[in-house]
Amino acid sequence: MSCIRSKPLLMAIAYLGICAMTRSIIQAQDSMDRRFESLGHRYLEGFTALSPVSATLEGDHRYDGRLDQVGAEARAEKGRFLRRFLGELEAITPAELSRANQVDYALLDHHLRASLWRQDVLQEWAWNPLVYTGLAGNAIYGLLARDFASLEDRLSCVADRLEQFPRLLAQIRSTLQPARVPKIHAETAVGQNRGILSILDNSVELYLDRLPAGQRERLVKEMVTARDAVKKHQEWLEQELLPQAAGEFRLGKRRYDQKLAFTLQTALTRPQVRARADRQLHELRERMYTIAKGVYQQQHPYTKFPARPSKAYQQAIIRACLELAYAERPSPDRIVEEATDALKRATALIRQKDLLTIPSDPLEIILMPEFRRGVSLAYCDSPGVLDTGQKTFYAVAPPPGDWTQQQVHSFLREYNTRSLDNLTIHEAMPGHFLQLAHANRYPGKLRALFGSGVFVEGWATYTEWMMVEAGFRQNDPLMQLIVLKWYLRDVTNAILDQAVHVDGIGEEEALRLLVEDAFQEEREAAGKWKRACLTSAQLSTYFVGYLEHTELRRKVEKAWGSHFNLKTYHDKVLSFGSPPVQFVEALLLDRPIPVR
Numbered sequence: 301m302s303c304i305r306s307k308p309l310l311m312a313i314a315y316l317g318i319c320a321m322t323r324s325i326i327q328a329q330d331s332m333d334r335r336f337e338s339l340g341h342r343y344l345e346g347f348t349a350l351s352p353v354s355a356t357l358e359g360d361h362r363y364d365g366r367l368d369q370v371g372a373e374a375r376a377e378k379g380r381f382l383r384r385f386l387g388e389l390e391a392i393t394p395a396e397l398s399r400a401n402q403v404d405y406a407l408l409d410h411h412l413r414a415s416l417w418r419q420d421v422l423q424e425w426a427w428n429p430l431v432y433t434g435l436a437g438n439a440i441y442g443l444l445a446r447d448f449a450s451l452e453d454r455l456s457c458v459a460d461r462l463e464q465f466p467r468l469l470a471q472i473r474s475t476l477q478p479a480r481v482p483k484i485h486a487e488t489a490v491g492q493n494r495g496i497l498s499i500l501d502n503s504v505e506l507y508l509d510r511l512p513a514g515q516r517e518r519l520v521k522e523m524v525t526a527r528d529a530v531k532k533h534q535e536w537l538e539q540e541l542l543p544q545a546a547g548e549f550r551l552g553k554r555r556y557d558q559k560l561a562f563t564l565q566t567a568l569t570r571p572q573v574r575a576r577a578d579r580q581l582h583e584l585r586e587r588m589y590t591i592a593k594g595v596y597q598q599q600h601p602y603t604k605f606p607a608r609p610s611k612a613y614q615q616a617i618i619r620a621c622l623e624l625a626y627a628e629r630p631s632p633d634r635i636v637e638e639a640t641d642a643l644k645r646a647t648a649l650i651r652q653k654d655l656l657t658i659p660s661d662p663l664e665i666i667l668m669p670e671f672r673r674g675v676s677l678a679y680c681d682s683p684g685v686l687d688t689g690q691k692t693f694y695a696v697a698p699p700p701g702d703w704t705q706q707q708v709h710s711f712l713r714e715y716n717t718r719s720l721d722n723l724t725i726h727e728a729m730p731g732h733f734l735q736l737a738h739a740n741r742y743p744g745k746l747r748a749l750f751g752s753g754v755f756v757e758g759w760a761t762y763t764e765w766m767m768v769e770a771g772f773r774q775n776d777p778l779m780q781l782i783v784l785k786w787y788l789r790d791v792t793n794a795i796l797d798q799a800v801h802v803d804g805i806g807e808e809e810a811l812r813l814l815v816e817d818a819f820q821e822e823r824e825a826a827g828k829w830k831r832a833c834l835t836s837a838q839l840s841t842y843f844v845g846y847l848e849h850t851e852l853r854r855k856v857e858k859a860w861g862s863h864f865n866l867k868t869y870h871d872k873v874l875s876f877g878s879p880p881v882q883f884v885e886a887l888l889l890d891r892p893i894p895v896r
Contacts, residue, residue, distance in 0.1 A: 758845015
């Protein structure tokens with residue numbers, strides 16, 4: 301009897317014990333979360349101070365009147381800062397954090413390790429002058445592009461920064477080591493540095509008449525100071541750096557594999573990326589041939605296609621149908637207008653099919669500033685994570701003025717009207733602009749600041765075919781063919797990236813891959829060769845990101861079953877910021893967060 305009577309008491313004691321344990325776990329988690337969030341806040345406070353120009357671009361305007369320090373002392377200070385916070389982070393137990401903070405912990409840990417590797421091992425500060433042309437150009441452009449403060453206040457900061465240009469450019473000259481600078485990087489820097497002067501001519505001067513006399517006089521004075529400093533730096537670039545530039549632009553297997561791992565932040569290795577890209581290359585060409593046969597037969601209804609066509613036969617049929625798309629192309633001076641029309645069509649379809657939520661953020665299509673040209677044709681310049689709601693710029697580069705008529709013709713064939721449609725989908729709607737507008741609304745700034753390029757580029761690439769599936773251009777087979785060609789470009793980007801930096805592929809072989817296997821025009825292929833020489837690992841993010849996004853959608857469709865809704869899925873994916881896809885999968889499907 302005593303045992304029977306004591307059973308409820310034992311159950312009550314056990315229940316109270318479980319409750320106490322649960323409270324203890326929750327309190328421990330709250331304590332660890334507070335420690336981590338405090339660390340993250342302190343890191344962001346100090347991190348932006350290390351680069352005033354980057355701080356401006358991210359929306360932290362405490363340092364708008366300062367310019368970065370780029371010498372040995374500044375690098376040593378940054379190294380100490382990164383190692384101190386990495387040590388503090390290692391004292392936190394990620395398993396005791398909330399799921400959201402576990403993701404941010406992994407992102408901060410990855411960012412710290414990658415930053416130290418870039419400074420200590422990659423050492424672009426010593427051999428990549430493009431780091432500095434971007435820094436100098438953004439120092440002014442970042443203050444004028446968006447209306448985050450009054451014009452007078454922003455121009456006052458412009459004057460402050462222009463005054464510091466002689467010091468900054470002198471530090472750059474003493475930091476770069478010409479023998480380590482690759483010639484192609486030096487040549488590109490020569491062109492980009494001239495673009496800094498165009499910012500003064502085309503942006504700053506426009507506002508002089510709107511300033512009080514005293515402020516105008518000071519700004520004019522500092523513009524003279526900066527112009528003289530930039531011209532002196534231009535002479536150094538042309539007369540000293542360029543003739544002495546003798547560095548190797550190829551990273552080599554060891555450094556490339558390390559950089560690829562930091563860039564992708566996935567389990568895929570370089571050989572695995574290559575193997576999947578090779579398979580996709582074959583499969584995409586087969587899909588293009590299938591679509592091209594239908595288009596060709598409409599033009600030539602009595603054609604009988606061979607049961608087993610050769611690669612040369614498939615090549616001819618695909619090229620013949622691509623020519624139909626190339627025939628519809630913009631004039632060189634109407635690229636922005638064509639992109640604007642494409643944006644309207646894409647936005648209308650998203651609303652009509654209710655594909656995902658469109659934020660109210662403003663978007664403007666512009667010609668790419670000169671100091672940013674020479675690497676890619678277009679980019680999306682979203683506001684910093686602390687400037688949510690500010691204007692986004694979708695920038696498109698026109699054909700360079702020194703190109704021949706034949707080169708301009710090649711460029712416009714590649715960027716025909718359907719390609720401009722696809723480019724606009726990728727860069728703007730519903731690609732980068734829309735995704736980053738959602739991401740900047742995520743409440744945790746660590747998540748927004750240290751987002752994954754693989755997630756970002758993968759999403760934009762995923763939306764290209766998603767829009768075709770939704771009926772963009774009314775199921776036009778030529779649009780389908782162009783989109784597959786663009787995805788084929790992403791696949792060959794990944795192949796080219798490692799082929800250049802690890803396998804040592806030469807320009808002629810690279811151009812053959814791009815032109816023959818991927819159907820790219822001569823100007824696009826030449827530009828991609830240059831981009832592969834100037835950059836590394838980033839060209840692989842499109843292909844890997846697309847694979848991860850499409851695989852994620854398949855998994856979620858299976859998990860949600862009959863409850864799957866495309867808009868719900870898209871909005872949910874975008875609600876987590878821009879972390880690597882593996883974290884989005886864990887959050888969406890309630891699986892363990894993959895932390896180190």
